[in-house]
Amino acid sequence: MNPIRLMAKMTAKGLLIDGSGFGGGSVVITQHDVAGAMGMGKLPAEAVLVGRAKFSDDNQAQLSLAGWVQTEFRRVCMRNGWKADYCEGLATLCVFELVYPMRCSHCMGRGKTWQQEPEQADDGSLLRMADRWLVCKPCKGTGQSVLTVRNRAAIAKISKSRFSETWAARADDMMKTLYTLEDMVA
Numbered sequence: 299m300n301p302i303r304l305m306a307k308m309t310a311k312g313l314l315i316d317g318s319g320f321g322g323g324s325v326v327i328t329q330h331d332v333a334g335a336m337g338m339g340k341l342p343a344e345a346v347l348v349g350r351a352k353f354s355d356d357n358q359a360q361l362s363l364a365g366w367v368q369t370e371f372r373r374v375c376m377r378n379g380w381k382a383d384y385c386e387g388l389a390t391l392c393v394f395e396l397v398y399p400m401r402c403s404h405c406m407g408r409g410k411t412w413q414q415e416p417e418q419a420d421d422g423s424l425l426r427m428a429d430r431w432l433v434c435k436p437c438k439g440t441g442q443s444v445l446t447v448r449n450r451a452a453i454a455k456i457s458k459s460r461f462s463e464t465w466a467a468r469a470d471d472m473m474k475t476l477y478t479l480e481d482m483v484a
């Protein structure tokens with residue numbers, strides 16, 4: 299089994315963190331393709347890791363990326379005088395969220411759903427309710443949902459209260475960095 303997925307599963311055992319909720323999808327691009335394509339650009343090493351970890355389901359790259367994220371967290375903690383005890387768990391969480399975004403259960407990842415909308419006549423009176431294929435409201439059209447605070451805290455191996463008070467925002471900052479790297483790859 300995929301190591302990052304396994305780590306997340308083990309730490310969040312019993313918290314509904316397995317199975318169909320995660321939009322893994324089928325991999326149509328081979329690891330070789332991705333590695334080759336990225337070798338041609340002038341990407342920083344961590345961006346290449348992000349690309350390999352996310353787009354070619356490369357286990358080794360996921361672990362290497364987790365190592366990089368952990369080091370980054372440690373650096374940030376040192377700089378700010380924060381406790382550095384949680385860097386490993388936070389790194390697992392960030393890589394997991396990056397690589398296995400959860401599918402929105404409302405639209406099943408499609409980003410749109412059939413919704414009933416009132417159709418009005420020119421005088422403003424209601425003609426009928428019409429079915430329209432519209433942007434999914436819960437996920438705002440992204441097709442993805444986020445992990446609950448409880449699950450995020452469990453994966454990061456931090457108590458829920460401590461996580462939401464202190465570490466959630468810091469994890470989000472790291473996610474922004476990772477998404478920036480992902481954009482560079484794309």
Ligand SMILES: [Zn+2]
Pocket residue numbers: 402403404405406407408409410434435436437438439440441442
């Ligand atoms: Zn949705």
